[in-house]
Amino acid sequence: MPSFSKTSLDRLNTCHQDLITLFTEVIKYYDCTVVCGHRGEADQNKAFAEGKSTKKWPNSNHNVKPSEAVDVSPYEKGGIDWSWEQGLFFAGFVLGISERLYADGKIKHKIRSGVDWNDDRNIHDTKFKDAPHFEIIKK
Numbered sequence: 001m002p003s004f005s006k007t008s009l010d011r012l013n014t015c016h017q018d019l020i021t022l023f024t025e026v027i028k029y030y031d032c033t034v035v036c037g038h039r040g041e042a043d044q045n046k047a048f049a050e051g052k053s054t055k056k057w058p059n060s061n062h063n064v065k066p067s068e069a070v071d072v073s074p075y076e077k078g079g080i081d082w083s084w085e086q087g088l089f090f091a092g093f094v095l096g097i098s099e100r101l102y103a104d105g106k107i108k109h110k111i112r113s114g115v116d117w118n119d120d121r122n123i124h125d126t127k128f129k130d131a132p133h134f135e136i137i138k139k
Contacts, residue, residue, distance in 0.1 A: 001028060002027055002028075002029075002030065002031035002032070003027060004033075004034065005033070007034075008033050009034075011035070011036060011070075012034045012037055013037070014037035014038035014065070014066060014067050015037045015038070015066055015067045015069075016066045016067065016068050016136055017066070018107040018108055018109050018111075018136050019037075019067070019068075019069075019070045019111075019134065019136065021101060021106055021107050022094070022097060022098050022101060022107060022111065022134075023070065023072060023094075025097055025101060026072075026093070026094055026097050029093075029097075030074065030093055030094075031074065031075045031076070032072050032073060032074050032090065033073055033080060034070060034072050035071040035072065035080070035132055036062065036070065036071040037062070037067045037070050037071075038062060038063070038064075038065060038066070038067040039057075039060065039062040039063055039067070040063075041057040041058070041063075044056065044058070044062060044063055045057050047060075052130075054128050061135045061136075068135055068136045068138075069133060069134065070133075070134055070135075071130075071132040071133050071134075072090075073087070073132045074086050074087070074090045084129065084131060086131075087115065087131025087132065088115055088123065088131065090131070091113040091114075091115045091116075091131055091134075094111070094113065094134060095111060095113055098110070098134075109136040109137055109138065109139075110136075110137045111134055111136060111137065112134070112136075112137050113131075113133065113134055114126075114130030114131055114133030115129065115130075115131050
């Protein structure tokens with residue numbers, strides 16, 4: 001059974017409890033790595049400058065404490081699989097798990113993925129493709 005490294009756990013533990021609960025369940029079935037939880041000002045502005053984020057500090061869900069966003073990628077054959085296709089597959093898996101946890105009352109928020117920002121189940125209208133990104137939806 002897959003498990004998170006200490007680094008992944010440290011990153012995940014900077015996140016909102018719903019994200020911790022979600023990915024604690026996901027890792028039981030799908031090997032993955034936590035790339036980023038909370039981001040400070042320098043890291044957020046660097047992500048923006050590199051085109052990895054559309055938001056400058058402090059406007060990202062990664063910038064609050066605890067972080068309301070997390071970047072998690074599938075871990076395949078000894079490395080991170082950054083492919084869009086694998087990201088789509090992984091996002092679908094994560095969203096399925098999140099729906100079950102939400103329905104069971106184990107998490108309090110629905111989850112959105114960076115493959116479908118407007119949550120309309122149409123990935124073709126997604127301009128900024130960020131497959132590793134997952135965030136809580138505040139109502």
